Amino acid sequence: MTKHARIISVSNQKGGVAKTTTSINLAASLAMADRRVLLLDLDPQANLTSGVGLKGQSAAGGTIYDALMTTGQPAQDFVLPTGVDHLFLVPADRHLTGAEIELVMLPDRDQRLRTFVNQLRGEYDYIFIDTPPSLGLLTLNALVAADTVLIPLNCEYFALEGIADLMSTLDRVRESLNPSLIVEGVLLTMYDDRTNLGQQVGASIREFFGDQVFRTVIPRNVRLGEAPSHGVPVILYDARSRGAEAYVALAREFLSRDLAAVGSH
Numbered sequence: 373m374t375k376h377a378r379i380i381s382v383s384n385q386k387g388g389v390a391k392t393t394t395s396i397n398l399a400a401s402l403a404m405a406d407r408r409v410l411l412l413d414l415d416p417q418a419n420l421t422s423g424v425g426l427k428g429q430s431a432a433g434g435t436i437y438d439a440l441m442t443t444g445q446p447a448q449d450f451v452l453p454t455g456v457d458h459l460f461l462v463p464a465d466r467h468l469t470g471a472e473i474e475l476v477m478l479p480d481r482d483q484r485l486r487t488f489v490n491q492l493r494g495e496y497d498y499i500f501i502d503t504p505p506s507l508g509l510l511t512l513n514a515l516v517a518a519d520t521v522l523i524p525l526n527c528e529y530f531a532l533e534g535i536a537d538l539m540s541t542l543d544r545v546r547e548s549l550n551p552s553l554i555v556e557g558v559l560l561t562m563y564d565d566r567t568n569l570g571q572q573v574g575a576s577i578r579e580f581f582g583d584q585v586f587r588t589v590i591p592r593n594v595r596l597g598e599a600p601s602h603g604v605p606v607i608l609y610d611a612r613s614r615g616a617e618a619y620v621a622l623a624r625e626f627l628s629r630d631l632a633a634v635g636s637h
């Protein structure tokens with residue numbers, strides 16, 4: 373049966389809020405639950421690519437940079453298998469740094485990723501796009517290509533700072549190229565329930581975003597920081613860690629929200 377992937381942009385222009393960690397570990401948890409999942413690395417830092425152990429590798433067609441800059445090559449040529457069953461990657465490398473500037477000169481500069489990724493919808497259940505910490509042309513391409521946006525927020529004092537800029541970017545994208553873009557959910561990351569600050573910030577985020585916030589919260593956990601250096605998702609590194617359990621719980625909640633949405637039609 374042909375699939376019709378949902379395309380999810382994991383975005384927040386603030387750096388270090390766990391966009392990449394969430395992309396890898398939610399995707400891997402869904403793959404473990406027998407969903408076919410594609411990860412797309414749209415960050416020149418290429419942390420996602422190294423996090424699944426494929427640093428420096430490119431597919432037959434090249435990396436995401438080549439996919440954005442060329443036309444005509446089949447999209448599947450840019451996909452690599454990972455060490456996890458059902459989990460695939462379109463890799464990035466440092467070349468992508470130049471794309472932000474080079475894209476400006478190309479036709480359909482903000483729609484090139486959409487053209488590319490739409491060709492892959494039939495092969496996967498979910499496609500996650502890991503975006504860089506900026507609201508530049510790469511992130512714009514992701515938001516134009518996506519059906520939904522998943523927003524990780526770290527539970528620190530400045531968590532909501534800059535969120536207005538992200539929200540107005542989402543509005544701008546809806547008004548122009550992607551009217552049906554919705555928020556998949558807001559995820560509290562690096563949560564430390566031993567501190568008042570963590571609890572207060574979590575509460576104020578829930579007040580601001582209401583039901584859009586996932587009930588699952590990702591705790592601060594060193595295993596989540598260690599796993600990427602071994603090139604594997606945390607469930608393969610330490611399945612019993614709190615970090616692994618949290619991302620498995622998130623995948624479960626993610627899937628149950630999906631089922632609820634299907635049921636309501």
Ligand SMILES: Nc1ncnc2c1ncn2[C@@H]1O[C@H](COP(=O)(O)OP(=O)(O)OP(=O)(O)O)[C@@H](O)[C@H]1O
Pocket residue numbers: 386387388389390391392393394415417419503504505561562563590591592593594596597598600615
């Ligand atoms: N829950 C957590 N507990 C402990 N460390 C974490 C957790 N989540 C992420 N980290 C670590 O925090 C750092 C930032 O996470 P990550 O790279 O996922 O953020 P990011 O939003 O993708 O960053 P960037 O904006 O630079 O792309 C990484 O070193 C990561 O391993």
Ligand SMILES: [Mg+2]
Pocket residue numbers: 391392393415419502503504
């Ligand atoms: Mg990142």
